[in-house]
Amino acid sequence: MTLIADLGLIGISFLCLFHMESELEQLPQKAREKHAENKKFFAKLKKRPPKDLDYTMQELHLAEFERTDCLSCANCCKTTGPLFTNADIERIAKHFKMKPSEFIDRYLKVDEDNDYVLQQVPCTFLGTDNYCSIYEVRPKACREFPHTDRKKFQQISSLTLKNVAICPAAFNIVEEMKKRIFK
Numbered sequence: 128m129t130l131i132a133d134l135g136l137i138g139i140s141f142l143c144l145f146h147m148e149s150e151l152e153q154l155p156q157k158a159r160e161k162h163a164e165n166k167k168f169f170a171k172l173k174k175r176p177p178k179d180l181d182y183t184m185q186e187l188h189l190a191e192f193e194r195t196d197c198l199s200c201a202n203c204c205k206t207t208g209p210l211f212t213n214a215d216i217e218r219i220a221k222h223f224k225m226k227p228s229e230f231i232d233r234y235l236k237v238d239e240d241n242d243y244v245l246q247q248v249p250c251t252f253l254g255t256d257n258y259c260s261i262y263e264v265r266p267k268a269c270r271e272f273p274h275t276d277r278k279k280f281q282q283i284s285s286l287t288l289k290n291v292a293i294c295p296a297a298f299n300i301v302e303e304m305k306k307r308i309f310k
């Protein structure tokens with residue numbers, strides 16, 4: 128590849144990062160503006176979930192993550208941490224060749240719901256390049272975030288109402304849902 132082409136790619140990556148930064152800055156305000164509308168939509172969805180909702184969510188989720196580059200975002204890792212299940216703790220501690228209790232003491236605390244969460248955000252395991260240093264063994268909650276492809280999506284509407292203020296992909300998926308369902 129020529130230097131010009133390399134510089135072109137660097138330019139495109141820089142533009143993507145810049146675009147994502149400004150999108151993330153505006154996201155909480157955009158989510159606040161949509162909150163009442165989203166709440167109403169999810170109340171209706173809970174009462175009358177369409178038969179093909181699981182299928183629709185798969186489709187919307189895949190289409191959105193074709194467009195969204197999580198590596199230029201990482202807002203979930205920077206602003207909110209995952210819950211760590213016992214299986215997560217055992218797996219990640221083993222990866223570090225630590226005892227689960229040592230891992231807990233070093234990285235975790237118990238929150239008000241009695242769940243293990245990170246002692247601090249941004250997540251300790253997030254690199255400056257937005258890569259997760261424990262990607263292969265990361266918590267289940269990280270693998271599944273923002274949960275937009277899960278079955279019976281109507282059951283996690285309260286969580287999704289919060290996630291649209293954190294995750295630009297979740298925000299876009301909910302906007303698409305509103306266009307597709309109950310038109």
Ligand code: SF4
Nearest residue numbers: 197200201202203294
């Ligand atoms: S899941 Fe959402 S918040 Fe997390 S990195 Fe991807 S787009 Fe950003």
Ligand code: SF4
Nearest residue numbers: 204250252253259269
């Ligand atoms: S463990 Fe990895 S994926 Fe999960 S919050 Fe930390 S950096 Fe992000």
